[in-house]
Amino acid sequence: MVDRLEWEHRPVMVREVIRWLEPRPGGLYVDATVGGGGHARALLEAAGGQARLIGLDRDPEALEVAARNLEAWSDRVALLHADFSELGAKLREIHAGAVDGVIFDLGVSTHQLEDPRRGFTYQVPDAPLDMRMDPRLAVTAADLLQRLDVRELADLFRRYGEERWASRIARFVVEQRARRAIRTAGELVECIKAAVPASARRKGGHPARRVFQALRIAVNAELEQLERALPQALEALKPGGRVVVISFHSLEDRLVKQAWVRAAREGQPVRVRILTSRPERPGPQEVAQNPRARSARLRAAERVLASEGNA
Known part of the structure; x- marks a missing residue:
């Protein structure tokens, strides 16, 4: 159980995520980095509690917290202990079918940063140098x-x-x-x-x-995992389905941009329309309330039919 520290989960750029994913009743959505369930909760609420959601996370503590925070929709939520590079395999395993939207919120949660047991922060001198998001590593x-x-x-x-x-x-x-x-x-x-x-x-x-x-x-092999996960997310979408990625440094953002451009120009692995010509950034009010949001960058893309171009 997560009892040593309060899990503070303040999801970043929630309004932008909802605007791009447009969650609707009856839709199926994947939160590939469910964390404490902040974005997942917002998606379910925006769909009037009538959507279904699959949440993945490599951190078992995060899944415990997400299960509590999403308890009101427990009959519509499936939480899986998995890395997002396993997205395609996990969807096939549970016979999920094509999905309407996928959200990736990359980086480290506030809880992970502030929990000295995890060793992610340079602010606690006696913290062990662990840094594993998944204790199985x-x-x-x-x-x-x-x-x-x-x-x-x-x-x-x-x-x-x-x-x-x-x-x-x-x-x-x-x-x-x-x-x-x-x-x-x-x-x-x-x-x-x-x-x-x-x-x-x-x-x-x-x-x-x-x-x-x-x-x-x-x-955590973060860039390699992301490089494998992005094509799987695009392939999992229905035509008209959308994927949103929030990254926190230029290395991640560059991989996302390249994946979107490749799919838009070459249709690999599927053809998409790029919805954000430049990454969106959080507004000054959000940054003031949550300084860790300052470096966030959001990119969105939509799967289209093979014959459609990038509008």
């Missing part, structure tokens, strides 16, 4: 820091964190672990601070932010 962030050589670490920090000081940080990590394994967030933060020049630490946010992002992405 074998490799933690601490394992990667211990196993990878200096070149592999530098590539990871550069590719997934777009970290300017990737090579220097990697070298400091390897030197530090030769003395003692890096096992906590505080130990890694101190290592990063030692590696990054003081002038660079004074600008651009917390100096550990990009390295922690890179490790989280690598531990």
Whole structure:
């Protein structure tokens, strides 16, 4: 049971999600990152409680909370412990058929960030460097820091964190672990601070932010999972069905944009119409109420018949 921390789930860009998915009574929708159930609840309410919803999440704690938050619609909701890269297989497994809409809300929930047991945050010094969204995964962030050589670490920090000081940080990590394994967030933060020049630490946010992002992405294979999931979501749609993706950094957003363009131009895996020529961003009021929404970017696409173009 989730009893050590209150699961705070404040879904991002709810009005925009509802506007693009247009949930209706009798429709079937997939929340591929159901989390605490915030977007799922909004979809069901917008459809007058008469839609059906399938929720996926790799985090079993999230599914516990979603089940409680969606209890009023328990006869219309199926919650599955699965990564979104399993979307197609799970829909076939439960004989769901084609769906009217899919929502992906990528990134880390507030609960995951603030729960020190999970190790996602650089703000809690004694937090273990875990970062697994799914506890079934074998490799933690601490394992990667211990196993990878200096070149592999530098590539990871550069590719997934777009970290300017990737090579220097990697070298400091390897030197530090030769003395003692890096096992906590505080130990890694101190290592990063030692590696990054003081002038660079004074600008651009917390100096550990990009390295922690890179490790989280690598531990959970987030970009690879997303690359596999997007075509499956498009294939699962009925003609006229829509998919909405909310991403939180440029690496994710780039993958979504490329998937939409490929489907619009080449019809691969199916033909779509791109509904958002540029990613939508949250309004200033939402950002003021929920600062973590600041980096959110929303893209939407609609499946069309093979003969239709991208209007």
